[in-house]
Amino acid sequence: MALPADLRLRVALGPVSSLWERLSGWQQDQVEAAAKAELAQLAGLDVAPEDAPRLLADRLTRRLTETGGEAMVSKPFGWLTGRGLVRRPSCSDRRCDDGIRLDTGESCESCANVLHVRRARRARMRADIDQELPGLTHGERRRVLEERLADRVATEAQNLARSQEQARTERAQRKAARAADQERAERERQAAAAAETVRQALACEDCGQQQAGGLCEACGYRRRTEALIVEAGMVAATWSADLADQDDVDTVTADVRASLAADIERARRTFLDSAPPGELDADPTGAAAALAFGALRAVEAALPEFRSSALGRLGQAEEACAEARRAYKTEQGRRWFRHNPNGADAIAAATKAADTARERAAEYLLATRLKQLREQTAARTEQAPAVPWTDRLPELAARPLDTDTAGAVIA
Template sequence: MRMRLLAAVRTLLADQSLAGLSDAARLSALVLAAKSSHQSCRTAIRTRELGRWIGMSESTVAHDVLPRFRASGSVKYRATTSESGQTTGLQCVVMPMWHARQSGDAAHPLALSKRELVTLLRLIEALFAPGWGAAATPAGLLAGQQGKGAATDRLALLLLVLRTGSDGRVRMVGGTVPKGRGRAAATVAQLLGCSIPGGGKVLTRLRAHGVVESVRVQARSGLLGKSRLVVPAVAAAHAKSLAAGKSTTDDKSRAVAMTQELGESSTVGDRRPNGVQQEAVGGGDVPGVQHPATAFGDLGKSWKSDALGTPAEREVRCTAALEIADRPGAAPLHTHHPSGDDLWGDGADSGCFSGVAAGASGSRPVRAGAREKAPLQNLPTRAGARTAERAGGPLRGEKQNLPSALPEHDSCQEASRHVLSAWAAKSGDAPQVWASLPRSLEGVLAPVETVWGRLNRMGARHRVTAAVHAELAQLRGTFGPDSAEKILTNRLRRRVASQGYVPVRDPASWLIRKALPRRSACYDARCDDGRRMDTGTECTACQLLHADRRTLRHQVAAQLATEAATVPPQQRKKAFETRLREQFLLESSRRALRNERAAVERSAREAAVAEYRAQREAAEAARRMLPCAGCGRAEVGGLCQSCTNTQATERLIAEAVDTAAVAWAAPDDPAGQHKAAVRAEAEIRAEIEHVVTKCRAQGGFKETTTLIGKLTAEAAVDKYRHAALELLSHSAEAEAEAREAQEAELRRRHLHSSAEAARAAAKEAAQTARWRTAQHLLSDGTSKVRAQRPAPTVTDEPDPYRMAAARVRAALNRPRNEALV
């Protein structure tokens, strides 16, 4: 957890939008990020409250911090002001965190989960919370420091705590330090990105407030060695977490004693010093070098609401007599041994410190030596590993170096080499059959290449391949074709990491039953192991289920608290378990009953839908069997294609005729309209007849010729409509509308940059008004012409069956010699 938060803080401070800002602005961005929601990345805070968090006044926040946020764009905010115009409230969004959340990359350092944000906020509260006079949230370590340099000191303390191990020691930077400058000052300068003298001033203020101390280490020779930078509150917090639930007499003496014990037993094996990772003063971590075993801790399970900053811990200080194991100045770096702990370690050993081992075996700890020298068949199982942990305590490290627990971005070939070496150690040679991955699934099955290689039967490979394709099809239906392979690859990588050193005895069954299926306890198809597969965030449905179960436990506990207040604790516990089991069974039966009712309702709905679809299909089949109403052709759905095109052509001709009557005749001249309509109809029909005759002469079918006629009528309609609009756009009504629109636009000339721009806008407005007026006149005129036209007389249409029967009788009654002619 500590390394995760350190990476998030470093990434946020190194963002381009925060470059060059003051320490007050950078610390404000950190506070807003810690207080923001993990989903929307938004937070609400008052200007005065933000000033209390960073140790500055409200005026400094309003005149120094907020303008820098607005200029850099690092934090978007909406300010609420009072009646006097002073900023009082802020709705803030930290943009680097928001961009990380919108990218969908769950591995981004700033894509913190809700639990990680809560941990970061509690850490900040413990360090420099302003305090609200309540016991639940007391003031932090630096709450009393206000004014100049307060933001810098608070930012430095936060970074130092995130670089501090469970023993309270701050990991120093390596490299050459200028003469006359201490390594502790160089460490602070490297964290803040300032000069070493500036880091020394910050360190001096932190020492004056008692939050950090410099301890001279006593080497085995008895001489004082190099100084170490210690954060006493961190060591006290870890000491308190160890002593929780036990009777203690003096918290201060216990914390000091535990830290002294750490100084005596901070090495493993034969107690020789471990390698120390060197870090340049002006840069970041140097790859390829190792960290000391005692320099890493895990604050994930130790940060409580009162982990740091409470009055009890502030009294706990490391004195000059505190001894911390040191390494000689010229000690070479020795080989980094893999962690002796298995993948299922639940916590630290009895000393509550990372890297502590009880005994030694040669050059390695007892458990580590036993694990490294054990053959493959003697590797402990999950249950055995947990038993060993409870018995002697694990050798916990920051990161387990397991070949099966590789991170997502590591190469899976490394895991393959580990498994091959394990096979060789067990059998003396590589496996006889090592199956290669299918070409179409190389990217998907890359995390389980070592397991696939043990499938020595072709049938097993076919079964696994079919299961992979089925899972990919299901994922494509849920997330789309672009994300399915990536999601399945990440799932297989998680399954391999969770397997650890436990051997896979049946590769085919493990792949089909454990690795490929989705594991979810909720109804959301996007959930796998309690997290969303598309975004990597926690599943909301699973959280709701957990909340329901938690609510049930609280209800049962509340009922027993009122009903069995005088019952002894043991009996009350048994009654609680019995009542909880009964309530759970009752709720399960109710849920089953609801599911049955829902299944019955779903079956009824499905039956109704099936019946409706059957009726629609029967009606459609009956419609398709109908003959054509125009020509009598059988089974054409009531109207064949040729008759459809003919009817559409007639409608288009009528539309073109009405357009011509409106455009080329006055509205109060029926004779002129009739004459224009007859002339236009004759021209259109002549053109259609010419085109149809030409198509028929070239061997076109009836459907083709009618379609050509329809297309010709459509072209004629467009031509007549365009000509009518051009004619009507110059009418008196259109000219009047254009003139009024132009004058109205010229009255708004003050809205334009120049007189030329105003005239151009007025001309465009006049043209638009002219064209719209022409469209209105054409639409209104055609409506009036159609209304004046007499309604067609309704005649009984002949029955197509009778028409076809009459043609057949005429052919049968025709004389034979006439038929031959």
């Protein structure tokens, strides 16, 4: 039977065409698959695809020469799949085949290095033998050398086996560690899922809504809104109140709370006016969450204005003005402005530096005073006595339940 129709395979298997004719149909299919795999492997070793068939043909030619020609091959299929088509690297380089670089066709440098090392080792052993055992005949000297080389090879084989065994042990340990980690992660996931299930079954801490995960959506929005209102009050107090006078600070925060309450009321009215008739009655819990979210958005929109106003006021403080003056003089006194410190370029650069320094000083004053106010608030909270349950029961009893009407929930 003729060689395969594929031109690449015909070129690669050309040197063994007579062996191909001695194969059965099934064997030819197997050899064809093995040849295709070798061509694909050669293409992945930085070998040009058009050169791969020629390199495989050269390999088959060398192997036939080693065997003594096609007439010496008694089992064509076994020879082709087990010897002729198989790459035989002489070193650790993947591009090496019988000491020849597949990508360049030249002698493999790694093989040359291995050969050099082996020759140097034999030379050292000969020198050691001549020094340790002088007067040996040529045959005795050769016998001792072969014995030592055999011992050296056996030692290296033992070391290799030991390192391989150690590598297998380490792989097994890593596999066991990964399995233990996966098992622990699965247990933690299950524990977290169970804890989440328990948490979701908790009632809301603020309103008592069942299956709220400890805090319902509306109360969560209310808590965030309250925190932002307190933050806005402290931001306004940083410039408009005497921080050492707690009554003055409380007055400012009360004014801010009243202003934000008006914004919240306007947002509430807008939502109620835009809601379709009957929707609030159909879902009172959702209506309460929507109103709470609208209040949160209203406070979030107002907070940047309070911060911007505080920075502007603190920028006029004596500390900020002093920083601005120092930055102005420093920039004006730069060596490239000394020839004309009052020129347009010098004044512009000095003004820009002063504005930057003023902004930095205002931000520092704001951060410092906010920190002071937070510490004062935390100290007052710690000193405040806990309210007895008997005093809190009337307040809790006045809260509406989930089954009340939408109007009660909104109120």
